[in-house]
Amino acid sequence: MILKRLKALWEQFLLDQAPVPLPDFPEDTLCRWQITFSGRVQGVGFRYETMELAMRLGLTGWCENLPDGTVLTQLQGPENRIRYLISALEAIPRIDITEKTIRQLPPVPGESGFDYR
Numbered sequence: 001m002i003l004k005r006l007k008a009l010w011e012q013f014l015l016d017q018a019p020v021p022l023p024d025f026p027e028d029t030l031c032r033w034q035i036t037f038s039g040r041v042q043g044v045g046f047r048y049e050t051m052e053l054a055m056r057l058g059l060t061g062w063c064e065n066l067p068d069g070t071v072l073t074q075l076q077g078p079e080n081r082i083r084y085l086i087s088a089l090e091a092i093p094r095i096d097i098t099e100k101t102i103r104q105l106p107p108v109p110g111e112s113g114f115d116y117r
Helices: 002-017 046-057 079-090
Strands: 030-040 060-065 071-078 096-105 114-116
Touching: 030 079, 046 060, 046 071, 046 079, 046 114, 071 079, 079 096
Parallel strands: 060 114
Antiparallel strands: 030 071, 030 096, 060 071
C-alpha cells in the first residue's frame, strides 16, 4: 500500500517536471516504429514519460528496459506525433539520449493503449 502510494507520488512528480503543451497536428500516415534509446534512459522515469506522452498524443505501443541499459520502444500512430514524442523526450533535462536506432515495422491492427514493461 505504501509502496503503491510512493510510486504514484513519484510518477506525479516526474510529470510535473516537464509539462509539454501539445500542438495541433495535421493528418499524417499511420506507422509503427521500433526505437532503441541509449544513454541515461533507465532510472530517470523514461518509460513513464514515454507512456504519458504517448497516451496524450493518442499513440499506442509499449516500452521496456533492456539488460544492456537501453530502452526498447514500439510506437504506433501518425508519424508526426511519433517524431514529436521523441523530440519531447530529448528535451527533458534528466534524460540524456545519446543514440537512437529506429526500425519501421508494419502497423498492428486493432492495437489500443500504451504500456511499459
